[in-house]
Every structure is written in C-alpha cells, then in structure tokens.
Amino acid sequence: MEQGEMSxxxxxxIALKTYDFTQIVDIEDIFYCFSDRGYTTFYLKGNVxxxxxxxxxxxENILPEAQFIRCHQSYLINxxxxxxYFKDGQIEMKDGKIIPVSSRRRECVLEFIGKLx
Numbered sequence: 001m002e003q004g005e006m007s008x009x010x011x012x013x014i015a016l017k018t019y020d021f022t023q024i025v026d027i028e029d030i031f032y033c034f035s036d037r038g039y040t041t042f043y044l045k046g047n048v049x050x051x052x053x054x055x056x057x058x059x060e061n062i063l064p065e066a067q068f069i070r071c072h073q074s075y076l077i078n079x080x081x082x083x084x085y086f087k088d089g090q091i092e093m094k095d096g097k098i099i100p101v102s103s104r105r106r107e108c109v110l111e112f113i114g115k116l117x
Contacts, residue, residue, distance in 0.1 A: 014063070016042060016050050023050060027067070031095050033059055033076040043097070071101045071109050085113055 012027045029045040035056035042050045060070050070076050071091060077099060084092040089101045091109070101109050 012064070016052050018050055018052055025050075027063065028078075028080060030063075030078050031081045031093055032078060032097065032099060035074045035076075043095070047095070069105075069109060069112055071099060071105050073102060075099050079112060082113070085109070 013024050014027055014030075016023050016025055025042070025044060031043045031045065033056055034041045034043065038053065038055055040052050040054055040056045040059055042052070044050065056070075056074070056076055060068070060076050063076070067079055068076055069079055077091065077093065081094045082091055083094045085101075086092070089103065089106055091099045091101055093099060
C-alpha cells in the first residue's frame with residue numbers, strides 16, 4: 001500500500017508515512033489536515049498529530065469527497081467533526097480548533113452544512 005492509499009476494508013483506513021514510521025489511521029479519526037510548504041499535518045482523535053511529506057492536494061484526492069471539505073488553501077476538514085460554523089467565515093471543530101473558511105470556498109461549505117439540516 002503506497003503512502004496515503006486507503007485500504008478496501010469496511011473500517012476505511014489510510015496509511016500515513018512519517019519520517020520515522022507508517023501509521024495506519026481510521027479515516028473517521030482524522031479531524032483535519034493542515035498544509036505548510038509541501039508537508040501535510042494530520043490532526044487526529046486523542047490530540048495526536050502526524051506530519052507527512054505530501055501536499056494536501058494528494059489527500060484531498062483520495063479521502064472521501066462526501067466527508068472531507070477543502071475549506072481553505074491550507075485546510076482539509078472532516079465534516080464529521082464540525083461543531084459550529086460562524087457567520088464571519090470560521091469553523092469550530094469538535095476539538096475546539098478554529099479553522100478559517102476562505103471567501104472563495106465559503107459557498108461550498110455553506111452548501112454542505114445546509115444539507116445537514
């Protein structure tokens with residue numbers, strides 16, 4: 001399985017290759033991903049973070065489109081972990097992290113949130 005490749009098991013997992021090891025992660029445990037200079041940091045359940053040397057676009061293409069939204073150039077969020085949306089264009093995740101929503105992507109985020117209610 002290559003880095004970032006998902007297994008076909010019903011539990012839906014992804015292999016994340018860091019500098020020192022490869023960790024198998026349940027997709028549902030991913031809160032959000034943050035991109036910085038060609039690296040992507042995954043923030044996971046249990047206050048765990050993993051940095052991998054792949055761009056966020058790579059993961060945007062392989063993570064389930066119905067579950068993950070690119071709300072900002074630097075952020076890809078798991079919609080299962082959205083707690084609040086603020087009118088000023090920010091999302092609060094269930095772990096308390098405030099994530100910006102770019103003006104270009106705001107309509108897409110609001111459309112997704114609208115489908116929930």
